[in-house]
Amino acid sequence: MGKRENIEKLNQKPYSKLLRRFRYFLILALVAILIRTFIFQIYVVSGNSMAPTLRNGDIVFVSKLGFPVFGEFFPFDFIYGNPSLNRLDIVIFEDQNSETSIKRLVGEPSEYYEINYGKVMIESNVLQEEYLPDGSLTSEPSNSMFYQFPNSPFLEMQKSGRIPDNYYLLLGDNREYSTDSRSFGLVPLEKMRGKVFYTFQ
Numbered sequence: 001m002g003k004r005e006n007i008e009k010l011n012q013k014p015y016s017k018l019l020r021r022f023r024y025f026l027i028l029a030l031v032a033i034l035i036r037t038f039i040f041q042i043y044v045v046s047g048n049s050m051a052p053t054l055r056n057g058d059i060v061f062v063s064k065l066g067f068p069v070f071g072e073f074f075p076f077d078f079i080y081g082n083p084s085l086n087r088l089d090i091v092i093f094e095d096q097n098s099e100t101s102i103k104r105l106v107g108e109p110s111e112y113y114e115i116n117y118g119k120v121m122i123e124s125n126v127l128q129e130e131y132l133p134d135g136s137l138t139s140e141p142s143n144s145m146f147y148q149f150p151n152s153p154f155l156e157m158q159k160s161g162r163i164p165d166n167y168y169l170l171l172g173d174n175r176e177y178s179t180d181s182r183s184f185g186l187v188p189l190e191k192m193r194g195k196v197f198y199t200f201q
Contacts, residue, residue, distance in 0.1 A: 040064055041194065043092060043100065049172035049179065050090070050102055053131050058201045060102070062092050062194035070094065070193075083192065087122075090196040091170065093187055096149040100193065103180050104131075107169025114160035115140050115182075120171070136175050138182075145184040154185035168192070 045058040054060065066081030085091070089105045106120055106127060107113045114121040118137030121127065129136075141157040155167055163169055166189040172178025181187065 037069055038064055040197075043102070045102060049174050049177060050104070051174040052133060053090070053104075053173045054102065054199060055201070058199060060090075060092075060196045060200075061198040063197045064194040067192055067194050068190050083189075083195065085168070085192070085195065091168075091192060092194040092196070093170065094191045094193055096145060096152045096154060096184055102196070103170035103172050103178070105168055106171050107163050107181075107186075109163055109165045109167060112160070112162045113169055116160075131173055132175065133173075138171065138175050141182040143183065143185060145179065149184075152185075153188045153190060155188075157181050157185050166190075 041062050041064060043060050043062055045054045045056060045060060048056050066083035085105060085108070087105060087108060090102060091105050092100060092102055095101045106129075107122060112123050114124075115138055118139075119126050120129065120138050140159050143156050146152075146154060146156050155164065157169070163186060167186040168189070169181050170187050171180045171182070
């Protein structure tokens with residue numbers, strides 16, 4: 001009897017060790033998913049719409065604290081907090097094609113904006129944009145992409161107007177080659193995904 005019990009215990013050891021490893025792996029995977037979903041995520045910049053600040057292939061670290069969530073666990077835009085957003089922040093958002101995009105926040109909710117002679121004006125003051133390439137001019141809105149998605153939550157951008165609550169005006173630093181709010185409209189909070197806090201070039 002003693003030998004049989006010892007053999008059974010020896011046979012059980014590999015299985016219990018395998019089970020423990022699987023449990024650790026599962027916990028680590030869940031922690032990684034939670035961090036990626038709710039805390040921070042790393043993105044690689046695609047394209048040069050944010051040049052010269054960010055260029056194709058640059059790596060950005062994005063804070064997701066308080067930002068709306070959309071993913072495998074939430075098949076809808078889940079807003080669970082109030083993200084900290086300020087003018088000139090570089091943000092990540094989801095466009096009408098459900099693709100991740102990166103732009104600069106230049107207009108906040110309730111602010112009056114205007115595109116005047118190639119300049120962005122907020123509350124009748126010219127926005128100081130030292131990050132723009134020399135000679136950059138901001139063209140007026142075309143809303144070319146906005147009209148392709150009539151049922152999207154984005155709002156049409158005019159040459160001037162007041163930004164509604166929970167909406168943002170986003171522009172690329174490379175104004176001549178950027179598809180931004182001038183094309184797809186003002187971006188709703190529910191489509192914002194995070195804020196860049198560190199870049200690696």
